[in-house]
Amino acid sequence: MSRHPPADARHPLQPFWDISQAAVQADALRLALELQLFELLAEPLSAAEAAARLQLHPANTAHLLELLWSMRLLERQGADAAPGQWRYGTGAVAGQYLSRESPRYCGDAWLFRTQALRHFGDQLGEQVRSGRARIAPNLAGTGANWQAAARLQIAQEQRAATVAAALALVRRLPEFTGAERLLDLGGGPGLVAIALAEANPALGGEVFDLPETASVAQENIERAGLAGRLRGRGGDLSRDALGEGYDLIWCSSVLHFIPDPHATLCRIFAALRPGGVLVCVQAEIPPSPDAALAVLPYYLSMRMLGRHVTRAGELYQALERAGFGGLETVREVPFPMAPVTAVIGRRSAS
Incomplete structure (x- = not known):
């Protein structure tokens, strides 16, 4: 043989x-x-x-x-x-x-992500040896940098991928057609909220983000002719009031950056009206090496910076602990850079 x-x-x-x-x-x-x-x-x-x-x-x-x-x-x-x-x-x-x-067009966003990944790769040895690395000034998470990204790179990615994924997820919800109040948490340039409002003429609400970023969302809302139904609101998700009585809350790629995700999920739960629904979209680490390889390279920098990147199933458990019921999981949602997991949770009507 x-x-x-x-x-x-x-x-x-x-x-x-x-x-x-x-x-x-x-x-x-x-x-x-x-x-x-x-x-x-x-x-x-x-x-x-x-x-x-x-x-x-x-x-x-x-x-x-x-x-x-x-x-x-x-x-x-x-x-x-x-x-x-x-x-x-x-x-x-x-x-x-x-x-x-x-x-x-998503070319500027691709160039930005490539630059960020290469910069992180150059710092990887220092991160592993000492736990410290230099962050390039244009990559640091300042208000001005988030505002610039919302105006260009994040807006491009939302148009290229996030909006379509959000519409596909939300349209499957029986609650969507009757929803009237929306909260888009960490919504950046607000293009997801705009798309959802265009898909449901009864829907209005807010895009909540850092003040500098919320101003970009407000510009886009006005440009879309939706200022009568939507608005951008600046604040700090960790401590500022979110409001209440929302029918639908969209929250994507936000919990990574929150110091206490459980406390934030409890506040999100309280912001929903009875019968309201949360669509929480985050990257999670799958258990198989092939699936994990689609996620880990991009999120390695976040993990080394101490950000929250959950393992498969942990986001579901986190929503359950915060009081959400009627839970559903949708895996491998096509998002910019890496697939993500969507967990849909509801506040009981009773």
Whole structure:
């Protein structure tokens, strides 16, 4: 019996070689965004034509375009022609999310997240050795930085992914069509609240976030023509009053940053009217290595900074301890950067 692996088998080290190569792919995408290639190639061009338009090295431009094609960011025409005659056009995903001409453009957000992850990676050794690391000024969680992110990166991610995920989750709720008062906790630019209000004409309420960020939400609410139904309200989720009598509370990627999540969940429970519903969306660490790998790289920095990232099932238990009933769990909700878990909890009508 042969002891040699099949000729088409992957070497056990291939996943780790892939990790090394991914850095080159990230740099290729960064350069494509910098050069605005996806806008240029809305109408397919040859590599020579693209290089001439952008004043680039022709042969190396051809190599770059072929790499982007292999990443499925570009489509290639003329498969039967000589390589120099191939024409490259923007692919469907790049056109929808990485072209500045698209309303769902997410390129700035991708660049920001990539910069943050690389900065954290550079600091990883210091974090593990001493528990301390330097945070880049533009990555620190100041009010001004949160405001800037709400205006650009978070807004792009909400348009590209979060809004669609929120609508899919909330529309499954029997309570949604009758809901009249909404609280969007940590809602950033407010685009989720705006989408929910547009989906339910009876719905109004508030986007609650840091004062600097709430001002961005207010701008977007006014731009959407919903100032009569929604408003941005600034405050500190850990200590300021949330209000009461809400039919629906949306809370995503917020509990990571709260010093006492249990106390906050109890306050959220009290803010619901009897019969009201909370949709709490957070990343959790799955028990299997393959599923965990989709979550842990992005949330490692938060965990090392002492943020709360629960394990699978713990968010459900936390809502249960806070008094919520009628609990449901929806796993692998598609969110920016990594899939998340949604736990839906209700305040009893009795």
